[in-house]
Amino acid sequence: MQTTGRKKLEIIIEATVLRRVEQFLDEAGVRGWTVLPSIEGHGSHGDWSSGDFTPGQERRLIVAVATSDVAQRALDRLASFFADYPGIVFLSDVEVLRPERF
Amino acid sequence: MLDSLQLALTNLLAPAVLFFLLGFGAGWLRSDLTVPESAAKTLALVLMLSIGFKGGVEASKAGLSQDFASAATAGVALSFGIPVLGFFVLRAISALDRATAAATAAHYGSVSIVTFVAGTEFLRASGLQFGGYMVAVVALMETPAILSALLLAGSGAAGRQGLRGELIREVALNGSVVVLIGSFLIGAISGSAGMAKLEVFVGPVFQGVLVLFLLDMGLVAARRLKAARSLTPALIAFALVMPLVSCGLGLAISLALGLGAADAAVLAILAASASYIAVPAAMRIALPDADPGVYLTLSLAITFPFNLVVGIPLYTAAAQAMIG
Numbered sequence: 001m002q003t004t005g006r007k008k009l010e011i012i013i014e015a016t017v018l019r020r021v022e023q024f025l026d027e028a029g030v031r032g033w034t035v036l037p038s039i040e041g042h043g044s045h046g047d048w049s050s051g052d053f054t055p056g057q058e059r060r061l062i063v064a065v066a067t068s069d070v071a072q073r074a075l076d077r078l079a080s081f082f083a084d085y086p087g088i089v090f091l092s093d094v095e096v097l098r099p100e101r102f
Numbered sequence: 103m104l105d106s107l108q109l110a111l112t113n114l115l116a117p118a119v120l121f122f123l124l125g126f127g128a129g130w131l132r133s134d135l136t137v138p139e140s141a142a143k144t145l146a147l148v149l150m151l152s153i154g155f156k157g158g159v160e161a162s163k164a165g166l167s168q169d170f171a172s173a174a175t176a177g178v179a180l181s182f183g184i185p186v187l188g189f190f191v192l193r194a195i196s197a198l199d200r201a202t203a204a205a206t207a208a209h210y211g212s213v214s215i216v217t218f219v220a221g222t223e224f225l226r227a228s229g230l231q232f233g234g235y236m237v238a239v240v241a242l243m244e245t246p247a248i249l250s251a252l253l254l255a256g257s258g259a260a261g262r263q264g265l266r267g268e269l270i271r272e273v274a275l276n277g278s279v280v281v282l283i284g285s286f287l288i289g290a291i292s293g294s295a296g297m298a299k300l301e302v303f304v305g306p307v308f309q310g311v312l313v314l315f316l317l318d319m320g321l322v323a324a325r326r327l328k329a330a331r332s333l334t335p336a337l338i339a340f341a342l343v344m345p346l347v348s349c350g351l352g353l354a355i356s357l358a359l360g361l362g363a364a365d366a367a368v369l370a371i372l373a374a375s376a377s378y379i380a381v382p383a384a385m386r387i388a389l390p391d392a393d394p395g396v397y398l399t400l401s402l403a404i405t406f407p408f409n410l411v412v413g414i415p416l417y418t419a420a421a422q423a424m425i426g
Contacts (some may be wrong), residue, residue, distance in 0.1 A: 045330050051136065051138075052139060053142040053318065054322060054379070055386065056382050056385075063361070076345060081263055
């Protein structure tokens, strides 16, 4: 089966800013993504866990695949967003079937 | 004096306080006891629905009064003013950055619904009759503190990143305010006939929900305290002394506006209480640099238990001594 190279973005952000970050992806030309919930983790502010009623604990993982140009545009926008809000993004090379979808 | 001590002891042995202590102990000892997040959120909804509805029914019986206007004015002034005081105290006694100090101060200006509920249960047990409109005062006191903190911190993160709409929604339409005000209005509209339908739900069932939620709060507070890394003696002292100062301010305003002892006690309890749901939610958007490890730990793990166990009887006794 023939595969084609694309870029995968994995973005971890607080649930409260999810809509805004989805807008960035849309504006950058990303054509699809999937949002996953979080359980718990550890970072610069210590441990966090989604398992209690206090707000600000929920994280979301957004997984998106796009062409290199589109991924770069999304990264540029995210870089300025992360100057104000906490978050993490990884970029990696992936192979996809049906490249016209990404 | 003896009466106050007696009442303080009664408070300490109330199921609500004991269940909180049970949760706190279990959390501290790393028990696997948990209240699932979705259940905890449901419990919080039932609490707000019940107190909003009950308050609305009582307010509809009493009608609009001068006391309501006075209490509302006092509450809003306290919510705006306490963060200003708290901010400058925090900046003076600790090395907190501007954003964290402002966010923490906002928590102390805003209110805790569970502290309000525990306080009103205590007042009822002590035979003190306060106005049903105090529930509306709770709702009014939730947000001015957030606005004060934003002015103090002067952060433009939400504006820069196009999140102003989210922030306004979080402040004006956060779930707890919507349910509280909505239930208050529904209670006021449906009156005694509505109460006859919901009596069991907002009465006896409410007591069970309250102790379950307090059990969870004990667990969360203990776990948060164990995980706290940024607490200093000065911050802990702030979390214990600020409620006393706020209580004093609440009583002074009550005295100036001529509120009765029971309403003054509720206002003092509200002034002394610190938010741990509405304010942190808004702060994550408005002041993302502020450290939740400081503001949530102080408000939920130190001030809330202090108010629940010691503060409520103390503020009530002070209100009675000053106004009684």
